[in-house]
Amino acid sequence: xPSGILLLDKPLGLSSxxxxxxxxxxxxxxxxxxxxxxxxxxxxxxxxxxxxxTKLAGEILSQRKCYRFQLALGERTRTGDIEGEVxxxxxxxxxxxxxxxxxxxxxxxxxxxxxPMFSALKREGRPLYALARAGIEVERAPRPIEILRLTLIxxxxxxxxxxxxxxxGTYVRTLGEDLARGLGTCGHLLSxxxxxxxxxxxxxMETLExxxxxxxxxxxxxxxxxxxxxxxxxxxxxPAEAARRVGLGQAVSHPGVAPAVCVRLYGPQxxxxxxxxxxxxxxxxxxxxxxxx
Numbered sequence: 001x002p003s004g005i006l007l008l009d010k011p012l013g014l015s016s017x018x019x020x021x022x023x024x025x026x027x028x029x030x031x032x033x034x035x036x037x038x039x040x041x042x043x044x045x046x047x048x049x050x051x052x053x054t055k056l057a058g059e060i061l062s063q064r065k066c067y068r069f070q071l072a073l074g075e076r077t078r079t080g081d082i083e084g085e086v087x088x089x090x091x092x093x094x095x096x097x098x099x100x101x102x103x104x105x106x107x108x109x110x111x112x113x114x115x116p117m118f119s120a121l122k123r124e125g126r127p128l129y130a131l132a133r134a135g136i137e138v139e140r141a142p143r144p145i146e147i148l149r150l151t152l153i154x155x156x157x158x159x160x161x162x163x164x165x166x167x168x169g170t171y172v173r174t175l176g177e178d179l180a181r182g183l184g185t186c187g188h189l190l191s192x193x194x195x196x197x198x199x200x201x202x203x204x205m206e207t208l209e210x211x212x213x214x215x216x217x218x219x220x221x222x223x224x225x226x227x228x229x230x231x232x233x234x235x236x237x238x239p240a241e242a243a244r245r246v247g248l249g250q251a252v253s254h255p256g257v258a259p260a261v262c263v264r265l266y267g268p269q270x271x272x273x274x275x276x277x278x279x280x281x282x283x284x285x286x287x288x289x290x291x292x293x
Contacts, residue, residue, distance in 0.1 A: 003052035003290065004223030005060075009205035010038050010046040019208070023048050026211050027221075035060045036168075036197065037120055041081050044194030045205055052290040053226040055274070060229045061168060063198035064148065068163045069189055071176045076186035078132075079118045080173035090185045092158055100160065103182040104150040107175070112142035116174050145170045159190065199229050226290060227264055227272045235264045236276065236284055243267030246276065247292065251285045262287065 006027075010019045016037045024032040033054045035047040044067075049057050074092040077084035115121050117132035121140070131138060146167045154161040162179075164172065173189050180187025196203075203224070211221045242252040246265060257263075257278050265273040265286070274289035 002223065003226055004050055005053055005226065005228055006048045006050060006211075006221060006223055007200055007203055007205045008046045008048050009207045010043055011208065012043050013040050015040050016046055019046060020048055022208055023211065024050075026208075026215060033057050036065070038194060039081070039192070041083060041189070042192040042194060044192075045196050045200065046194070047197055047200065049226075050223070055288050055290060056226055056230070059275075060197065063229070064165055064167055065170070065197050066163065066165045066195040066201065067172050068153070068161065068193045068195055069172050069176060070159060070161045070191045071180060071187050072159045072190045073180055073183065073185050073187045074158055075188060076177065076180075077188040079188075080116055080177055081189040081192070084118070084188070088186050093184045095155065095157075095160075095183060097152065097155055100152050100155055100183065103179065104152055104162070106182065107147050107150050107179065110144065110146045113145045113169075113171060113174055114142050115140045115169075116171055118173075119171060143169050147175070163195070199231065200224075225272065230264050230275075233262055233264050233275075234258075234260050235266060236278070237266045237270075238273070238284070240268050242284075243271075243273060246273060246284065246286045247289060249286055249289075251283060253282055254284045255282050257282055257284060265289075267292075 006023060008019060008023060016034050020032055020034045029050045031051050031054050033049050035049065035057050038046055047060055074090055075086045076088040078087050117137055118129045121128050123131065123138055147164060149165040151163045152160065153163055164175065172192055176187055176189045206221045214221045236254060236257055238246060238254060242254060245252050259280055260278045263276050263278055265276045267273050275287040276284050277287045278284055
């Protein structure tokens with residue numbers, strides 16, 4: 001398989017790493033990684049970078065994400081979702097749509113969020129969820145996040161469904177608990193689905209079943225090229241000799257290039273070389289290169 005990005009619709013009940021290993025085995029990839037994690041409870045878009053595209057995973061991590069979630073009201077669980085035992089119950093006030101919309105609006109904008117204990121963040125090499133399962137709770141520093149959109153989809157007496165667009169590092173389980181608290185009760189997630197990771201908001205996803213069908217028919221699943229998420233970066237097209245020298249890790253002169261922290265580099269016939277930087281006008285340096293066929 002060529003290097004590229006596969007947009008997997010991760011199924012319910014499978015960990016992100018479990019899904020990654022399934023895809024890696026199916027496609028025979030030498031290297032693979034996933035961009036962002038989804039809990040086994042969560043479904044939806046999990047970008048998987050294959051072979052040389054693994055070098056660009058960090059460029060996808062910085063993008064915004066969109067989730068749809070169902071929030072049960074009146075019960076808080078130990079894990080913040082349906083998998084944990086109930087540790088608190090509260091009455092649920094009568095809620096109308098205008099009240100819920102007003103509370104949702106209060107969550108918009110930059111803010112800080114304390115990561116939950118049931119998360120994959122590590123403390124001294126151990127994930128927090130492992131500590132939590134051992135009955136250990138440690139202090140977590142608040143982290144900056146931003147909620148760009150929080151839309152109410154459905155409202156029922158004891159649950160609601162909503163959609164959120166947020167920045168990297170946002171924990172929707174924590175957002176759900178905070179939202180329930182803002183409504184005068186407590187709550188936990190019933191379901192969570194990641195609809196997209198920017199800039200793949202309009203791209204279709206593959207399932208494990210569709211990958212197997214494509215391979216069984218002698219074809220291949222749809223892969224995006226490694227530079228697919230990099231369209232916002234300036235592009236620099238190098239002639240053959242300059243491309244060769246950049247491939248050797250050398251700086252090259254290239255007239256007309258403006259200074260930039262990060263640029264896309266292309267060689268003859270539009271071959272994507274990787275990332276570079278332009279510290280000063282007309283001077284291009286390699287930053288992160290892909291092995292060429």
